[in-house]
Amino acid sequence: MGTNCRLTGGSWWSYYQAWVTAASGLDIDHMVPLAESWDSGASGWTAQRREAYAYAQGAATSLVAITARSNRSKADQDPAQWLPPAAEAHCRYVAEWAATKLRWSLAADEAEVAALREVAVGCPEQTVTYEPAVQGPAPRGSARQRQGGPRRRDAPGREGRARQRSIGA
Known part of the structure; x- marks a missing residue:
C-alpha cells in the first residue's frame, strides 16, 4: 500500500456509531x-x-474503521474518558481495548481499569481474545512492571497461542 492510497467505494460500517x-x-x-x-x-x-x-501486524482488531467524527471525539483518550457513542458497542470495545493492551503488555492506570471493570459487569458473554505480540517481551523496568498494568490470569503460554477470558469475571 502506497502513501497515496485511499478508500474509494463500497459500503462501510463503523461499529462505534453507524x-x-x-x-x-x-x-x-x-x-x-x-x-x-x-x-x-x-x-x-x-x-x-x-x-x-x-x-x-497480526491483529485485525487493533485497527478499526470508524467515522471521522468518532475518531476526532476519541482522540487519545482511554475508556475512562471515552466510549463509543453506540451503547451496544461498549462490550466489544472494552474487550478489544483489553486484548490490545494484553497483546502488547501495555500498562493500564487505575481510572482506566475501573472504567473497563464498570463496563465489563454488563458483558457476561463477552470474552477477550488475543495473541501475544511476537516482537518479544516488554523490556525490564517497563511501565507495565512499574505500574502494575494488566495481568493475565491464565498461565503463560507459547507465543502465537490465542488466549481467551471473560471480561465480566
Missing part, C-alpha cells in the same frame, strides 16, 4: 491510540516494536 455510505467518511483508528500506548509502555520499546504496533 453505517457510513462514503469511504471518505471513515478513518482507520488505533484501538489503543499511539499516544496512549506511548504513555502505557511503548516509550521503552525498540523502533521495530513501535512500528509493528503502529501497523498492528
